[in-house]
Amino acid sequence: DGGITQSPKYLFRKEGQNVTLSCEQNLNHDAMYWYRQDPGQGLRLIYYSQIVNDFQKGDIAEGYSVSREKKESFPLTVTSAQKNPTAFYLCASRLTSGGLTDTQYFGPGTRLTVL
Amino acid sequence: KQEVTQIPAALSVPEGENLVLNCSFTDSAIYNLQWFRQDPGKGLTSLLLIQSSQREQTSGRLNASLDKSSGRSTLYIAASQPGDSATYLCAVKTDKLIFGTGTRLQVFP
Numbered sequence: 016d017g018g019i020t021q022s023p024k025y026l027f028r029k030e031g032q033n034v035t036l037s038c039e040q041n042l043n044h045d046a047m048y049w050y051r052q053d054p055g056q057g058l059r060l061i062y063y064s065q066i067v068n069d070f071q072k073g074d075i076a077e078g079y080s081v082s083r084e085k086k087e088s089f090p091l092t093v094t095s096a097q098k099n100p101t102a103f104y105l106c107a108s109r110l111t112s113g114g115l116t117d118t119q120y121f122g123p124g125t126r127l128t129v130l
Numbered sequence: 131k132q133e134v135t136q137i138p139a140a141l142s143v144p145e146g147e148n149l150v151l152n153c154s155f156t157d158s159a160i161y162n163l164q165w166f167r168q169d170p171g172k173g174l175t176s177l178l179l180i181q182s183s184q185r186e187q188t189s190g191r192l193n194a195s196l197d198k199s200s201g202r203s204t205l206y207i208a209a210s211q212p213g214d215s216a217t218y219l220c221a222v223k224t225d226k227l228i229f230g231t232g233t234r235l236q237v238f239p
Binding site for chain 1: 134164166171172173174175176179219221226227228229230231232
């Protein structure tokens with residue numbers, strides 16, 4: 016089955032620790048995205064990548080880092096510099112060859128709780 | 131700065147009712163508008179995508195309209211069912227997707 020997988024589903028970490036969230040897609044999509052969702056708020060863009068070995072900051076990149084070494088993988092690291100990391104994190108991908116109208120496909124999400 | 135607002139924030143209706151969810155945006159310079167569904171603790175599923183040149187899109191019991199000049203979109207759900215219970219998000223495409231805060235819908239039997 017084609018799709019986007021995120022792991023783990025739930026993640027607990029102590030304050031001050033870095034943590035890496037996994038996102039893998041087998042849709043052969045070029046672009047990948049990381050969003051953060053907080054209760055009562057819309058999704059906010061953290062980072063995105065249009066091609067391998069290239070990525071750009073979104074609206075709330077501070078305290079986060081990413082890499083795009085492979086087309087199918089776009090891991091997100093939440094660093095100790097992120098002041099309020101507890102949130103629901105969503106990864107998405109998009110086939111860019113179809114132009115700006117292509118929809119984004121979302122993974123199931125990872126709920127990160129910092130204790 | 132583009133802002134997307136969804137009203138109401140929450141809605142509870144009996145099964146069988148037709149209902150309308152509203153989405154408004156402040157800047158009409160968009161490429162498209164999408165409606166997504168999100169079940170609790172899950173990712174988003176795309177329901178309908180309306181390109182900027184289109185007025186509406188339909189899929190089954192769902193119909194979405196777009197009025198770019200007034201900065202509004204509506205999602206019409208016909209004959210609602212308990213399985214429609216979820217949060218519905220709209221998003222406009224500029225150089226990125228900008229999301230509204232969603233409408234949490236509950237359809238009770």
